[in-house]
Amino acid sequence: MHDRTVTVVTLDHGEITLPEPAWCAGHEGQPPEARSDFLHRSPARAFAYRGKQLGAAGLVQGPFAEHMSRLAEAHLTLIIEGVTLDPVALYDLAATLDSYTDRLRDLADELHAILGGGQ
Numbered sequence: 001m002h003d004r005t006v007t008v009v010t011l012d013h014g015e016i017t018l019p020e021p022a023w024c025a026g027h028e029g030q031p032p033e034a035r036s037d038f039l040h041r042s043p044a045r046a047f048a049y050r051g052k053q054l055g056a057a058g059l060v061q062g063p064f065a066e067h068m069s070r071l072a073e074a075h076l077t078l079i080i081e082g083v084t085l086d087p088v089a090l091y092d093l094a095a096t097l098d099s100y101t102d103r104l105r106d107l108a109d110e111l112h113a114i115l116g117g118g119q
Contacts, residue, residue: 010035021072023059023114036066041075045107047100049093054079055100057107059114072114074107 042059
């Protein structure tokens with residue numbers, strides 16, 4: 001059951017009101033878009049190494065999507081650039097990656113629960 005709703009303006013269907021998942025970060029200040037492009041988004045879980053963002057992951061759901069699932073899914077962005085590391089830095093990066101994979105597993109657990117235990 002959804003406890004809250006959100007009203008947004010779309011370019012093709014005008015003002016629409018729909019349930020907003022508890023995990024959604026909100027839509028304040030979001031410019032109008034086509035209804036099929038509308039997405040609920042969770043806050044991003046950023047992944048950084050040595051002060052540079054290397055990626056982010058979060059939940060998305062397009063309740064009116066035409067080219068993706070209408071169920072909640074994880075959206076992941078990875079930015080991998082060439083870098084040269086000595087052994088200590090390489091171990092440090094590996095530990096950072098281990099930590100991030102734990103956070104991705106937490107996100108997968110959250111998504112699994114949102115989807116009711118399976119898909």
